[in-house]
Amino acid sequence: MRKNPLTAYTFFKNFITRLLLCLFFVTAVPVSASDRTEELLIGIEPEHNIFEQMERYRFLASYLSDQLGLKVNLTIMSRYGEVIKRFKSLKLDGAFLTSYTATLGIKELGLEPIANPVNLNGEATSQGYIFVRKDSGIHDVKDMRGKSIIFVDPATMEGYLFPLAYLNRHGITDITEFFNRFSFSGSHASTIFAVLDGRADIGTAKNTVFSKLVRSDPSILQELYVIAQSPKVPEITLCIKNEIDEDLREKLSAVLLHMDQTPHGQKVLKHFEALRFVKSNKSDYDKIEEMALEARASIAEHGKNR
Amino acid sequence: MKTLYCLFFRILLTVLFVIATPLMLHAEKRIGVIMTGDVPYYRIIHETFVAEFNKRTVGDEKIEIILQRPFPNSISWSNAARKLIAFDVDLIVTYGSPATQAVIHEKSSIPLVYAGLYDSDHAAVTGKNVTGCGFKVPLSSIIRYFKRIKPIDTLGIIYSGIEEDSVRQYETIRELAEQQDIRTEKIDIRLRGDLDKLKTKKRDAVFITGSSLAHLWLDDIISILRKEQVPSADIFPDSSEAGVLMTLYQPPHLQGERAAEMAAEILLGKKPGDIASHTFRETELVFNLLEARRLEITFPIHLIIEATRVIK
Numbered sequence: 001m002r003k004n005p006l007t008a009y010t011f012f013k014n015f016i017t018r019l020l021l022c023l024f025f026v027t028a029v030p031v032s033a034s035d036r037t038e039e040l041l042i043g044i045e046p047e048h049n050i051f052e053q054m055e056r057y058r059f060l061a062s063y064l065s066d067q068l069g070l071k072v073n074l075t076i077m078s079r080y081g082e083v084i085k086r087f088k089s090l091k092l093d094g095a096f097l098t099s100y101t102a103t104l105g106i107k108e109l110g111l112e113p114i115a116n117p118v119n120l121n122g123e124a125t126s127q128g129y130i131f132v133r134k135d136s137g138i139h140d141v142k143d144m145r146g147k148s149i150i151f152v153d154p155a156t157m158e159g160y161l162f163p164l165a166y167l168n169r170h171g172i173t174d175i176t177e178f179f180n181r182f183s184f185s186g187s188h189a190s191t192i193f194a195v196l197d198g199r200a201d202i203g204t205a206k207n208t209v210f211s212k213l214v215r216s217d218p219s220i221l222q223e224l225y226v227i228a229q230s231p232k233v234p235e236i237t238l239c240i241k242n243e244i245d246e247d248l249r250e251k252l253s254a255v256l257l258h259m260d261q262t263p264h265g266q267k268v269l270k271h272f273e274a275l276r277f278v279k280s281n282k283s284d285y286d287k288i289e290e291m292a293l294e295a296r297a298s299i300a301e302h303g304k305n306r
Numbered sequence: 307m308k309t310l311y312c313l314f315f316r317i318l319l320t321v322l323f324v325i326a327t328p329l330m331l332h333a334e335k336r337i338g339v340i341m342t343g344d345v346p347y348y349r350i351i352h353e354t355f356v357a358e359f360n361k362r363t364v365g366d367e368k369i370e371i372i373l374q375r376p377f378p379n380s381i382s383w384s385n386a387a388r389k390l391i392a393f394d395v396d397l398i399v400t401y402g403s404p405a406t407q408a409v410i411h412e413k414s415s416i417p418l419v420y421a422g423l424y425d426s427d428h429a430a431v432t433g434k435n436v437t438g439c440g441f442k443v444p445l446s447s448i449i450r451y452f453k454r455i456k457p458i459d460t461l462g463i464i465y466s467g468i469e470e471d472s473v474r475q476y477e478t479i480r481e482l483a484e485q486q487d488i489r490t491e492k493i494d495i496r497l498r499g500d501l502d503k504l505k506t507k508k509r510d511a512v513f514i515t516g517s518s519l520a521h522l523w524l525d526d527i528i529s530i531l532r533k534e535q536v537p538s539a540d541i542f543p544d545s546s547e548a549g550v551l552m553t554l555y556q557p558p559h560l561q562g563e564r565a566a567e568m569a570a571e572i573l574l575g576k577k578p579g580d581i582a583s584h585t586f587r588e589t590e591l592v593f594n595l596l597e598a599r600r601l602e603i604t605f606p607i608h609l610i611i612e613a614t615r616v617i618k
Contacts, residue, residue, distance in 0.1 A: 049606075049608045050608075051607075133444070133587075135442075136587065148588065186611070187608075187611075189608075190611065190612060193447075193450075193612050194612070196444060196446070196447055196450070197444060197447045197554060197589050197591055197612075198442070198443060198444050198447075198554075198556070198587045198588055198589035199588065199589055199590070199591060199614065200588075201587070201588070217450060217453075219446055219450075219482070219485065219486065223444065223446060
């Protein structure tokens with residue numbers, strides 16, 4: 001299905017895979033079947049800068065370890081949407097998942113959504129953006145014909161599912177025929193840079209990454225124009241396996257939901273770049289399934305095709 | 307009387323021969339091509355132009371391509387344009403803004419197809435006999451990438467005051483830099499001796515505009531910048547890998563192909579005014595990690611993954 005994928009995507013994938021192997025051996029190897037109750041292995045989906053990301057999550061893992069009285073280990077997954085495979089092969093106990101993979105996890109693995117972090121703007125949700133350069137001459141879907149589009153990853157709501165649903169709503173069912181070229185960048189930030197540079201005409205990414213880049217470089221907003229926005233969905237969800245002891249699940253949920261009420265918890269939240277955690281609601285993921293249906297492919301089918 | 311008839315017949319033959327000779331010459335069509343400068347960027351456009359044009363005209367009448375590669379200065383561009391007009395070519399093709407403007411200045415009725423023109427919408431190259439294709443590279447990205455690898459307080463801009471497109475690029479990037487509180491220093495290259503300007507001041511990075519003169523002396527420029535440990539960026543590809551740290555460019559072969567398509571249509575009778583001009587916007591981003599090592603610059607991994615190609 002993929003046509004002219006970016007070299008950067010392959011490079012990014014290989015790099016993350018190698019890094020993860022190292023991280024996995026460092027963090028996950030000590031976990032054995034006999035001491036599973038004393039340890040939790042939590043997966044994380046990769047962001048643009050995984051070094052910064054690991055740093056942010058490290059503080060949180062340490063805090064949770066202290067509060068729960070057991071070791072919380074982290075492992076970064078090599079790409080979005082690897083959650084299903086990794087839950088099975090690595091025996092993950094839980095994972096911080098983006099909206100689409102959380103939906104997959106809830107549907108296919110029966111994962112329990114526990115809590116969502118609220119970002120520094122006070123939002124626990126994110127939206128997908130479809131954007132272009134202001135000087136591109138592209139104002140709506142009909143101007144997109146014959147142009148190039150860059151998605152994030154097939155397993156992202158903001159970076160793939162939403163644009164597919166949006167295009168479908170405008171009568172575009174075959175992106176291979178409609179676009180001159182389409183590719184996947186591997187991260188939300190990379191799609192934004194690709195459009196800024198002119199390496200792609202149209203980009204898709206989530207609003208929180210878009211806003212973060214604009215905050216660090218306001219000139220970006222002068223150059224990009226957002227053509228469409230998706231409905232808001234939970235950005236990150238901590239999902240836990242149902243097999244995990246219910247007491248532990250409840251304790252974990254309580255620690256997260258109350259951590260903004262202690263100075264130590266607030267300090268950890270600051271490192272994590274969040275204001276607090278809020279309780280997850282399973283029904284929040286229904287609209288993602290609806291979007292998948294609109295894109296004429298069920299979430300399970302997407303999962304199988306990856 | 308018979309002698310008179312013979313004389314009349316001979317005169318008639320001579321007149322017919324004189325009239326027929328130019329007609330026979332015109333049976334073979336001629337395209338005149340002017341490069342603003344003999345630099346790799348325009349050479350790639352020309353090579354693709356010739357290959358694509360031959361593909362499109364295979365089996366048709368013979369077409370001669372006369373290539374002019376003047377040294378980049380106003381007189382040479384003007385002379386090249388006049389020479390092709392005097393040859394009475396059927397079509398003129400130009401690469402780069404100065405060569406295009408030199409032809410337009412002559413007010414000839416010969417159709418003109420341009421290529422390799424930066425932001426052709428703002429290049430004042432309109433006319434009923436004129437069409438062509440250009441390119442646009444977001445210069446803001448150059449500043450953005452520089453800032454992601456090191457703090458930039460002063461940006462040197464290499465351009466040529468005699469090359470119209472190079473001047474426009476200078477003005478655009480100066481404006482963008484000033485918006486971000488970056489001081490700019492203009493380095494106007496018209497003669498080889500002007501390269502000494504690169505040795506006089508310290509700047510954090512240098513942007514090389516699409517100037518033919520700058521690219522004729524690119525090796526010398528890079529050699530000076532290397533000594534000063536100054537990174538550079540360019541909007542033309544560093545085909546010879548001279549040592550430009552990063553290049554963000556529009557692949558030139560696409561313009562060669564489109565120009566050939568336009569040229570073929572014109573020679574088949576279509577009017578240039580009926581062929582829409584086109585601006586190519588897709589770009590490629592190349593990082594030279596060998597040069598980064600020489601300059602003791604560390605590229606963050608999340609920056610490297612943005613590149614279309616990495617030289618290492």
